[in-house]
Amino acid sequence: DVKVTQSSRYLVKRTGEKVFLECVQDMDHENMFWYRQDPGLGLRLIYFSYDVKMKEKGDIPEGYSVSREKKERFSLILESASTNQTSMYLCASSRYFVRDKDTSGANVLTFGAGSRLTVL
Amino acid sequence: SQQGEEDPQALSIQEGENATMNCSYKTSINNLQWYRQNSGRGLVHLILIRSNEREKHSGRLRVTLDTSKKSSSLLITASRAADTASYFCATASLYNFNKFYFGSGTKLNVKP
Numbered sequence: 001d002v003k004v005t006q007s008s009r010y011l012v013k014r015t016g017e018k019v020f021l022e023c024v025q026d027m028d029h030e031n032m033f034w035y036r037q038d039p040g041l042g043l044r045l046i047y048f049s050y051d052v053k054m055k056e057k058g059d060i061p062e063g064y065s066v067s068r069e070k071k072e073r074f075s076l077i078l079e080s081a082s083t084n085q086t087s088m089y090l091c092a093s094s095r096y097f098v099r100d101k102d103t104s105g106a107n108v109l110t111f112g113a114g115s116r117l118t119v120l
Numbered sequence: 121s122q123q124g125e126e127d128p129q130a131l132s133i134q135e136g137e138n139a140t141m142n143c144s145y146k147t148s149i150n151n152l153q154w155y156r157q158n159s160g161r162g163l164v165h166l167i168l169i170r171s172n173e174r175e176k177h178s179g180r181l182r183v184t185l186d187t188s189k190k191s192s193s194l195l196i197t198a199s200r201a202a203d204t205a206s207y208f209c210a211t212a213s214l215y216n217f218n219k220f221y222f223g224s225g226t227k228l229n230v231k232p
Contacts, residue, residue: 004162031218040129042208042224043163050218058219090162097218107212108153109220111162 003027006091006112013119019078021115023091030096032074033109034058034066037088046089049074050096081119089115124209124223132229139196141226143209144189150217152185154194157206157225166207167194171214201232 007022025032031050035043035058045058047066055066063085067075074093078085090111097107124145133139145152151170155163169176169185169192176183182195196203209223 033220035222040224042126043222045219045221048219056219088160092163092220094218094220097212107151107218107220108165108168109155109163109210111155111164113162114160116160 004091004093004110004112006089006115008115009113011115011117013081013117015082015119017081017119019081019117019119021076021078021089021091021117023074023076023112024072025074025093025110026072027093027110028071029093029110030071031094031107032068033092033094034064034074034076035090035092036060037090037114043090046076078117081117083119085117086119087117089117091115124211124221126207126209126223126226128226129224130227130229132231133199135199135201135230135232137199137230139199139203139228139230141194141207141228143192143194143223145192145209145211145221145223146190147211147221148214149187150212150214152183152192153210153212153220154181154183154192155208155210155222157208159205163208196228199228199230201230204228204230 033048034046049068065077092109092111153168154166208225
């Protein structure tokens with residue numbers, strides 16, 4: 001019954017390496033998100049996408065890029081990993097919520113299990 | 121940042137007691153949601169309250185919302201050891217309700 005799948009639970013990379021974090025959802029959701037979670041800081045939005053090939057920056061996009069070539073897949077890319085990018089990365093998806101038309105539904109997030117990245 | 125804040129940061133109670141955690145946020149919202157996270161895992165949605173609602177119940181959960189104070193509270197009644205987890209509030213902005221901002225979380229420990 002897994003609905004949002006993150007490709008790796010644990011990764012260890014070296015400084016300067018290019019890192020790909022993959023996320024796939026099977027709920028036909030329009031929206032997909034990447035968050036970073038650090039102790040005491042909660043979840044911070046890195047990027048989100050509301051459609052294929054569409055993306056919008058969150059609070060902390062520096063050092064990251066994203067790719068959404070297919071509706072079900074949203075990739076987070078660290079072009080040159082640094083030690084301060086050691087963190088837990090959480091992918092999530094939700095329906096696209098049109099306020100005036102959707103009075104019964106709700107834009108609830110479904111999360112993956114997370115990817116814990118360590119950069120040495 | 122549009123993130124909210126939660127307090128307390130940590131809460132330790134005995135099984136059977138009630139647990140209350142609070143969330144404050146900064147912008148006008150469409151809705152506010154509470155999520156739960158077991159250690160090292162992803163978040164799971166618990167309950168959603170819309171900006172025109174003041175209180176909502178779901179099982180042992182009770183959520184209140186005060187938009188004038190930009191705050192919400194989550195009450196878990198008759199807590200169980202299995203409720204031990206971190207709890208986060210998330211807001212969907214009034215101006216972009218497809219974008220979610222999270223608080224810093226409350227870590228709840230329920231002792232058996």
